[in-house]
Amino acid sequence: MAQIPANVFPRSAFRNADGVLEVGGVAVTELAEDYQTPLFVYDEDDFRSRCAQMHEAFGPYGRVHYASKAFLCGEVARWVQDEGLSLDVCTGGELALALHAGFPAERIALHGNNKSEDELDAALAAGVGDVVLDSMVEIERLDRLAGERGTVADVLIRITPGVEAHTHEFIATAHEDQKFGFAIAGGAAMEAIRAVFATENLRLVGLHSHIGSQIFEIDGFELAAHRVLGLLAEVVEEFGVEKTKQIELLDLGGGLGIAYLPDDDPLPVSTLAQALAQIVRRESEQLGLPMPKIAVEPGRAIAGPAGITLYRVGTIKDVALEGKTARRYVSVDGGMSDNIRTVLYDAEYDVRLVSRTSEAQAVVCRVVGKHCESGDIVVRDCWLPADLAPGDLLAIGATGAYCYSMSSRYNLVPRPAVVAVQGGRSRPILRRETVEDFLSLEVVNE
Numbered sequence: 430m431a432q433i434p435a436n437v438f439p440r441s442a443f444r445n446a447d448g449v450l451e452v453g454g455v456a457v458t459e460l461a462e463d464y465q466t467p468l469f470v471y472d473e474d475d476f477r478s479r480c481a482q483m484h485e486a487f488g489p490y491g492r493v494h495y496a497s498k499a500f501l502c503g504e505v506a507r508w509v510q511d512e513g514l515s516l517d518v519c520t521g522g523e524l525a526l527a528l529h530a531g532f533p534a535e536r537i538a539l540h541g542n543n544k545s546e547d548e549l550d551a552a553l554a555a556g557v558g559d560v561v562l563d564s565m566v567e568i569e570r571l572d573r574l575a576g577e578r579g580t581v582a583d584v585l586i587r588i589t590p591g592v593e594a595h596t597h598e599f600i601a602t603a604h605e606d607q608k609f610g611f612a613i614a615g616g617a618a619m620e621a622i623r624a625v626f627a628t629e630n631l632r633l634v635g636l637h638s639h640i641g642s643q644i645f646e647i648d649g650f651e652l653a654a655h656r657v658l659g660l661l662a663e664v665v666e667e668f669g670v671e672k673t674k675q676i677e678l679l680d681l682g683g684g685l686g687i688a689y690l691p692d693d694d695p696l697p698v699s700t701l702a703q704a705l706a707q708i709v710r711r712e713s714e715q716l717g718l719p720m721p722k723i724a725v726e727p728g729r730a731i732a733g734p735a736g737i738t739l740y741r742v743g744t745i746k747d748v749a750l751e752g753k754t755a756r757r758y759v760s761v762d763g764g765m766s767d768n769i770r771t772v773l774y775d776a777e778y779d780v781r782l783v784s785r786t787s788e789a790q791a792v793v794c795r796v797v798g799k800h801c802e803s804g805d806i807v808v809r810d811c812w813l814p815a816d817l818a819p820g821d822l823l824a825i826g827a828t829g830a831y832c833y834s835m836s837s838r839y840n841l842v843p844r845p846a847v848v849a850v851q852g853g854r855s856r857p858i859l860r861r862e863t864v865e866d867f868l869s870l871e872v873v874n875e
């Protein structure tokens with residue numbers, strides 16, 4: 430129990446001689462003292478090294494976009510930029526933040542299934558690299574806006590290849606019955622390609638597919654690549670090889686899974702890169718086309734393992750269950766407002782006592798938050814030492830992706846601060862929300 434699972438926690442995490450977890454060379458007791466809890470802690474070197482690994486694996490075949498929805502703030506945008514990656518945004522808010530951080534617009538791609546005129550126009554005004562189009566309405570909308578600006582926008586079309594990814598229903602995105610993309614089956618994707626080719630102000634530079642998130646098997650990615658290349662074969666048939674050559678980018682989305690639990694065994698990035706390059710090379714040769722560049726959009730695989738959440742134990746309660754068993758409820762100072770994933774996806778997490786070690790026997794616990802909701806569960810079932818007490822610190826591993834970014838202000842619990850740690854030093858990268866922040870939204874009507 431004392432062991433910190435290396436595949437779940439950030440690369441620099443270890444328990445020091447006092448039994449306290451250190452990340453980036455900083456003891457979590459010190460972090461809790463300096464910044465209070467709950468607290469998100471990012472190991473900067475870990476985050477950067479995962480960017481670098483992606484860049485190394487996929488760089489030779491094309492490019493890597495960090496999916497900013499996983500976690501974005503100015504500091505993170507700068508890490509991504511430094512490491513040579515591009516950036517995906519899917520709202521005007523993410524775009525504005527990236528631009529504010531100085532991220533080069535030409536390395537930004539704009540996604541989303543419902544981009545407003547304002548969002549599309551902001552993207553054109555900034556000169557983003559490309560826009561991924563998701564509906565006929567949007568094709569017409571962007572064509573008109575680009576025309577009004579006297580510019581030609583580079584676009585990709587989001588394709589739904591009909592792949593059932595092995596992941597939670599809510600995060601699978603390439604089966605046909607859902608809101609994203611144009612299905613290959615039934616001809617919607619081909620219709621969209623025709624529509625873009627017919628515009629004056631859009632240039633079709635690529636096809637995009639994203640099959641889902643937290644995926645551990647390679648076959649779904651391969652099948653998606655195969656189906657999108659099959660679509661390209663139809664384009665060759667209808668428009669000829671020369672015209673088809675302008676579609677030079679195959680974006681296979683994000684989705685690479687990570688270890689949330691010690692037994693999870695995600696795909697090595699290099700294995701995925703090589704497998705995808707192989708299938709794309711083989712099938713484009715068969716079509717008589719130059720090999721398209723491959724783009725990928727990992728979010729979770731970069732940000733997830735780099736971050737942990739620190740909570741302080743507040744109360745502990747044993748609840749009798751039928752059959753003389755009991756469950757120990759351990760309440761922490763955050764909850765579903767800073768981690769909605771357990772409730773939303775039945776996500777599982779690894780939790781450790783990190784302010785000390787304990788020789789006490791382990792008991793079955795449930796870690797819950799402080800919200801007025803019985804479903805406010807952070808870790809459904811876990812083993813924690815029987816002598817766990819109020820004031821102890823718990824750390825949850827692999828919370829770097831989709832926790833802060835999906836956080837809420839439920840019960841007006843202020844959003845936690847976020848700190849970066851590196852080389853024995855910590856620095857805040859997002860300050861904790863305050864009650865004054867809430868009050869500043871109040872509109873006083875006379």
Ligand SMILES: Cc1ncc(COP(=O)(O)O)c(C=O)c1O
Binds near residue numbers: 639728
């Ligand atoms: C279009 C698109 N690209 C990239 C991602 C990032 O996915 P992940 O964080 O699983 O890598 C998502 C989210 O699932 C997405 O919808």
Ligand SMILES: N[C@@H](CCCC[NH3+])C(=O)O
Binds near residue numbers: 643
């Ligand atoms: N937010 C989800 C993943 C979906 C990502 C965006 N398409 C998660 O936490 O797992």
